[in-house]
Amino acid sequence: MPEYLSPGVYVEEVDAGPRPIAGVSTSTAGMVGVTQRGPASGKPKLVTNFLEFQTVFGGFLPEPDAPVRDAWATNPTEGGRWWLFPSAVKGFFDNGGQRLYVKRVVSGDARPGSGTLGSGLVSHVVRDAAAGATTLELSHLIGFAGNDPVTVHRGDGTEIGATTITGYTGTRVTLAAPLAAEVKAARGDYVQVGARGPAQTLRFEASSPGSWGAGVRVRISPELSASLPVLPDPGEGSLFVTRLSVEAAENSPSVVVDRTAGLSAGEVFVLIGGTRFPVTAGEPDADDRVTLTFAEGTTHGAWPAGQGVRRVRLAGGGTSLRVGGAGRLYLGAVTQLDTGDALTTLRVTAIDDDLVTFDAPTPVPVFETARLGLVEATVDTRFDDPAGGSVTETFRGLRLLGTDPASVAGVLAARSRLVRATTLPDLSDDPAAFPTPATGSWLTLADDGDDAYDGLTVADFVGTDGGSGQRTGIVALEDIDEVSVCAVPGVWAGTVQSALVTHCEQLHDRFALLDPQDGLDIEGIQTFREVFDTKYAALYYPWLVVTDPVTATGALEVPPSGHLAGIYARVDNERGVHKAPANVVVRGIRLTDGIAQDVTKRHQDLLNPKGINAIRFFPGLGQRVWGARTLSSDTSWKYVNVRRLFLFLEESIEEGTQWVVFEPNDEALWALVRQTVANFLTTVWRSGALAGTTADEAFFVACDRSTMTEDDLANGRLICVIGVAPVYPAEFVIFRIQQKTREQQLV
Structure with missing residues (x-):
């Protein structure tokens, strides 16, 4: 209670009236499946279009080798065509989906591609030079002394000749002997000081398991991330x-x-x-x-x-210098002092304001024209996708040693989509022994990465619960509260579909889309459906046909769940969750033969009562979803839109009334709760989601002594009873016509 202890004016803020409830999103989908690459650990990743999916998770998957393909595709109870997952994702976005959380599934035996760097001092040629030239423009002179014996190489490692650097200006060096042959920047020609060492310094791995890692290249090079002025000695005048x-x-x-x-x-x-x-x-x-x-x-x-x-003016000598901007340095930082005629590597051991102390004496004399460069590392990564396109990354200002957030290992772990780094015992931050591949300047990860598709099991799709951010498979979708529709496209395994249905039933805020086995006839799909009884899932038949994305000419049958998830999102955004996701055109499939099996009205007479939603072709109307039933035997929940409307209402009210917890449980709170919920349901009714010509006919909200006993109050329970009248779809439109005879009138 406010305290008023001294005379004065007090301004206070008080709550006035109920708080609004915002409706939750119902068009966000979550899918679990096998992808070419992408994060295999952590929470599901959000993608908002198919191009973003390709950038993060890769493109379409080829059909696996025959033994793996047949083990899955011919198994009627625990099988699936999981390699069609990217096509299902494309179908989601083709049909109007906008937000999709993807959880990648990998085999327990899968491993990433990797490669190890040695050590050496290399600088790349950045400007072409003709044979006989006596100057070269290099990418850097970090680790050089300014009078180094060097060898010049082509990008493939072939030696062009040996010479000595006699002077430098910036990164342009003067050579003692003219070049024996031309050098070209485009082919990766470089200058090398000494020989490359066999030391094992850095190990790079692809960021996730799979054979895709063989297409990853990594280059690490030294950089001057800061160039600081050396200050004159105060006694110099x-x-x-x-x-x-x-x-x-x-x-x-x-x-x-x-x-x-x-x-x-x-x-x-x-x-x-x-x-x-x-x-x-x-x-x-x-x-x-x-x-x-x-x-x-x-x-x-x-x-x-x-x-x-x-x-x-002289800048002093010994082991200390005054440096402008010394705050950019840190203890242990490797620096390079450039006096204009010599380059010296020094390590920072102490910083006191602008006075920097090093581990070794500085050259004598040092003048105020000298510059002190902070030596760090730049990592460039590149992945060339065999299906087309590429991903490139550049990370600057990295520290070689350690695993802190500013180190090579730390930054790549946090930010790179392509690689991870591990420091090895021989790693040194001495620029003269910088991590370098055995030849050239780029390290191509070895082809030791393995998808291990032969070890993929249904358990990999179900997943395990290792806690938030450590879940896998279907279980990982629990980390994303926004998901309202979920699927495992192309997998009809009973273990997987049972886990998906259980996931939805336990969380009470999402709906599952199930795929049947491909190629089933009318009797087969009815048998497939018999094992399900749930109000949290729907089944669609048959599979759809798209143009094969690999050949761009042939036909490819794909599971319907991805396309249907997009249709759910489109209908929700255009009409609302109360509108049945049916009698809408399926996009992204072949125009003439986009449905794998024809379903006639007589066929659907058998399927619809059993909750099997058909996808049919209608002349002049195209290929449409022609069913909106759940897999529930409870007739109260037989329609998809009714079930999903209640999921929407329940989740919105739950999230919008969190402020009620621990409030004084009395009549004033009950009135606020009633008004808060009633205001929200009135808005829902006005959108057309509830039946009734008035709000009183559409819903009721009770929260008073009639809904709570003294025992409820004593145990801290506030009970609010809500009743709503959902709008049911017009599934059977009946026009009854009779013949009307003209009656004779007497004059």
């Missing part, structure tokens, strides 16, 4: 910038510059024409000019009057 007062002859022992603030007599270093020189500054003359005298033996070019002259 001021910076000055001036210019030559008069022209300077080639190799002159001194030059004359304009006097400027910060320029005083003494020894300093200056930068003229891009070259650093030690000079001694004299006193200003009568014309306010200062003479800078070079060290004995200094050579230089001729410079015109007005040539810029800038002081370059």
